[in-house]
Amino acid sequence: MKTDHVESSAPENTFAAGAAYVKGRFVPIGEAAIPMTDWGYRRSDVTYDVVGVWNGAFFRLDDHLARFEASMRALRMQPTETMAEIRAILTRCVQLLGRREAYVAMDCLRGVPRPGMPARMPGSCANHFAAFAVPWVWVVPEEVQRRGAHLIIAETPRIPDVCVDPTVKNFHWGDLTSALFEVEDKGADNALLLDMSGNLTEGPGFNAFVIKDGKVLSPDRGALEGITRKTVFELCEKLGLPFEIRPIPKAEVLDADEIFLSTTAGGIMPASRIDGRIMGNDRPGPISAELRETFWRLRAEGWHATPVEGLA
Structure with missing residues (x-):
């Protein structure tokens, strides 16, 4: 070196x-x-x-x-x-x-x-x-997180995982970029992509979660095995929240009680709308909000931290 x-x-x-x-x-x-x-x-x-x-x-x-x-x-x-x-x-x-x-x-x-x-x-x-x-950069700006992101389900499908392995981070963003153009055209904040079978995968630079009847759901394939996603599972265990990793069809996404996103550059980021449908009271749902607050509180306490020497 x-x-x-x-x-x-x-x-x-x-x-x-x-x-x-x-x-x-x-x-x-x-x-x-x-x-x-x-x-x-x-x-x-x-x-x-x-x-x-x-x-x-x-x-x-x-x-x-x-x-x-x-x-x-x-x-x-x-x-x-x-x-x-x-x-x-x-x-x-x-x-x-x-x-x-x-x-x-x-x-x-x-x-x-x-x-x-x-x-x-x-x-x-x-x-x-x-x-x-x-x-530092935010994938979803803080003010959008506070009111909940407005999401769409993109018409563009995610590249099949048999072609490009999404668990290996890569620069193949053609489908994700197309989805972001859809976001711009519809005046939304961000997009979720489905696989060729119509199941939820991920979004441009983040994992996605659905909450239904108090259970946190995460896709079982077609998405990066995110480090913040892993953290979400740990938080669910700490808070006594049930979670499940399985296929999530489009109908379940549209009928979700809550949706939130996770990524390194933003942590846990709640949504409040999906394809124009308002979830809850058009603000982050209670479970999403609790996960987000707990995430940042534990971060402030030094959870999983490696200090950088020499910073003022």
Whole structure:
């Protein structure tokens, strides 16, 4: 792991907009770049993960690193950096950013074929690692969370999981992007996607949950096995809430008592409408609200936290 980049000693933080690690160097986010010929760019041949920093501490860093390692293994990628070095790089990116709340991404890109190797075979490529930390971003703005997100069920189906494994984080966002255009056209906040059989999968960058008759339901396939989703199950156990992982057909989504979303960049995010139908009193439901409040309270108490040294 090369760390020989000379960092600025000027009072103004040149990393204030973001700090990145690319090709063995730490640079301001605006200077981070990859070659146009990289398969990560040309073929979306990338796996990635995102971990949040809140109140100066990573949340479930070990879980995110384990999932990232599993994703690289599934895609036959192996950068030169070890997992211990990757952990140190993520920490350094946050230190350079200098924020106590940050959105931290780690990528492994396929790269380009090595000289003398078959030009069109993925095994010929030299894989490489990149990372960055930027100020915290919300997938669903806080004011939308307070009133509950207005969701639609997209007409665009999720890419079948037999084609692209959604449990391996990837850049294949064609279906998710189409769903977001539907959101714009209908004046909603976000979208849920169904699989080809009409069952709930996930949304653009988040897991989705349905609550019916006091039970929390989560799809059994077609979605990322989110770290915050895992956290939801732990919270259900703490609060004595029943939950079930199983297929959720469209009719159950439309008839839900409550719906909420979960993601690293937002935590637990309640909804109040689905396809124009108002749930409850057009505000976050009681179970969704309790899960959200408990999530952030435990976070403030240091639950699953890995502090970042050196932050003011």
